[in-house]
Amino acid sequence: MHDIQNIEQKAKEIRRHIVKMIGKTQSGHPGGSLSCADLVAALYFDVMNVDPKNPQWADRDRFVMSKGHACPAMYAALAMKGYFPMEELDHLRELGSILQGHPYSGKTPGVDVSTGSLGQGLSVANGIALGGRMDNKDFYVYCLMGDGEIEEGQIWEAAMSAAHYQLDHVIGFVDYNHLQIDGTIEDVIGNVNIDGKFAAFGWNVLTVDGHNIAALLEAIETAKATKGKPTVIIMNTVKGKGVSFMENQVGWHGKAPSAEQVEQALKELGE
Amino acid sequence: MNELIATRDAFGQALIDFSKDNKDIVVLDADLAHATMSCKFQEAVPERFYNMGIAEGDLIDTAAGLATTGKIPFACTFAMFAAGRAFEQIRNSVAYPRLNVKVCGSHGGIAVGKDGATHQAIEDLALMAAVPNMVVINPGDAVEMRAAVKAMIEYDGPVYVRLGRNPVPVVFDEKTYHFEIGKGIKVREGKDVTLVATGALFDVANKAAGELAKIGVEAEVINIATIKPLDKALITESAKKTGRVVVMEEGIIVGGLGSAVAAALSESCPVPMRYIGMDDCFGQSGDAADLMEYYGMSVENTVKKVKELL
Numbered sequence: 001m002h003d004i005q006n007i008e009q010k011a012k013e014i015r016r017h018i019v020k021m022i023g024k025t026q027s028g029h030p031g032g033s034l035s036c037a038d039l040v041a042a043l044y045f046d047v048m049n050v051d052p053k054n055p056q057w058a059d060r061d062r063f064v065m066s067k068g069h070a071c072p073a074m075y076a077a078l079a080m081k082g083y084f085p086m087e088e089l090d091h092l093r094e095l096g097s098i099l100q101g102h103p104y105s106g107k108t109p110g111v112d113v114s115t116g117s118l119g120q121g122l123s124v125a126n127g128i129a130l131g132g133r134m135d136n137k138d139f140y141v142y143c144l145m146g147d148g149e150i151e152e153g154q155i156w157e158a159a160m161s162a163a164h165y166q167l168d169h170v171i172g173f174v175d176y177n178h179l180q181i182d183g184t185i186e187d188v189i190g191n192v193n194i195d196g197k198f199a200a201f202g203w204n205v206l207t208v209d210g211h212n213i214a215a216l217l218e219a220i221e222t223a224k225a226t227k228g229k230p231t232v233i234i235m236n237t238v239k240g241k242g243v244s245f246m247e248n249q250v251g252w253h254g255k256a257p258s259a260e261q262v263e264q265a266l267k268e269l270g271e
Numbered sequence: 272m273n274e275l276i277a278t279r280d281a282f283g284q285a286l287i288d289f290s291k292d293n294k295d296i297v298v299l300d301a302d303l304a305h306a307t308m309s310c311k312f313q314e315a316v317p318e319r320f321y322n323m324g325i326a327e328g329d330l331i332d333t334a335a336g337l338a339t340t341g342k343i344p345f346a347c348t349f350a351m352f353a354a355g356r357a358f359e360q361i362r363n364s365v366a367y368p369r370l371n372v373k374v375c376g377s378h379g380g381i382a383v384g385k386d387g388a389t390h391q392a393i394e395d396l397a398l399m400a401a402v403p404n405m406v407v408i409n410p411g412d413a414v415e416m417r418a419a420v421k422a423m424i425e426y427d428g429p430v431y432v433r434l435g436r437n438p439v440p441v442v443f444d445e446k447t448y449h450f451e452i453g454k455g456i457k458v459r460e461g462k463d464v465t466l467v468a469t470g471a472l473f474d475v476a477n478k479a480a481g482e483l484a485k486i487g488v489e490a491e492v493i494n495i496a497t498i499k500p501l502d503k504a505l506i507t508e509s510a511k512k513t514g515r516v517v518v519m520e521e522g523i524i525v526g527g528l529g530s531a532v533a534a535a536l537s538e539s540c541p542v543p544m545r546y547i548g549m550d551d552c553f554g555q556s557g558d559a560a561d562l563m564e565y566y567g568m569s570v571e572n573t574v575k576k577v578k579e580l581l
Contacts, residue, residue: 058341105339105368112339114368120360123329127336127344130321134297135340154360157329165321 017076066121119152148180163202210235283308350376350392380521397526411473418450461491
């Protein structure tokens, strides 16, 4: 049985950490971190088979944060899981910190793949899945992409190879919040029909409310039951979800909240 | 006359031979398997070969993912599309996290010939050497290539290796040759000038040294297979003895071996220097031998440069 309520609480806690972390260091990307917090909570507190005491365990499931700028959500989850002390969250983006501005496997326990330059994570996820399959392992590779990110051509190179090599242990997610730095994804370059594009590349495509934990878990189970092809789960989300003044605001892509804004946000997030 | 073998052929054979005892070796290509010679591996070990299609970014990052699972991926394509098109994938997803990926760029330099400037990777060594954590290797003959492949397998970290398209004389003896990453080899003793050469220009350096001997100039020849880390000690020791250095490479001088040697000697032993290579220009279509001659990567031009220093 899934403990939906617990995952929802974890998601809320992740959101609080996101706001606090970015507020403290006065730098980072709150909008896209908040929009994916529910998925990150579902993965780390239900779905993924991981061992925080043994981050390099060969049979672990992997999470590739391809939209690397949303790493505050991941860092919060990793700290809450016990990969490193909670105090580290106070040092996001500081000189010498284990928490770099974008995920870096060389410094952060629990980060399997270094990302940040958009468009690369899905290819890396495919490589991990190929390696697992060669070793007859059964772990899954979860790869989170941004809806702006998939404007990168390499995503479609990787979409082609995942289908060609029948990587059914790659499960992709698109954080479909409709906003990128310069505006809506529709206005910037007309990146529409995302589900149709993945379907045309040979993927199993599911669409869910990305803030509905039960729906997310069900979609992931459907993905796991799908054999012979990769699955992508298009998550309809709200950028800045959970903080009223950030929701659906393009300006909150890469801006840090002031001390007062942090206070208000935390109130809304139940602290 | 020495036997002629292209280093890409030695590379393809070495992969097969060394993969027999190492099941972690995986080879990927981007629709150029018959040019990079990874096709040999594909034929011999199909279950550990992946063709990624004409998609070099995906090629490199898939290799990165494989490396995180303990595999030793060799990602092969033309040097232009590895070091050039996939530069940023190599930098951010391979070198930065220091993953055990071997990036293999064939048809490096200008000798790809008639395909012209678009396919002549003259910047690959400079680009790869600029990236932290990268080891950059450019073997001079088939024996050195085979030994380099073995060393790359044993070395846990990112490596770029340039594979030559055209046959070059086999100079080294397989029985006695020892390759070590970061070590150059003095192949000829001399006291008047040092020729520091890499890759295909190693052959030119040896021939130039022979010509110089006829006019009473004793050239010392140093073969540099590892552009980075550079064997500064060996080069400095030779420069102290000869007081003159000519650096020879099939590629751009700026950022390549020429720059690296100049930077090293400027600190350890500044001496008058000359450079053989592409002097801030693109190549063009033509027969490989004609191009080498045209752009001064020749015995004749090497002798000329040495004379300027005497």
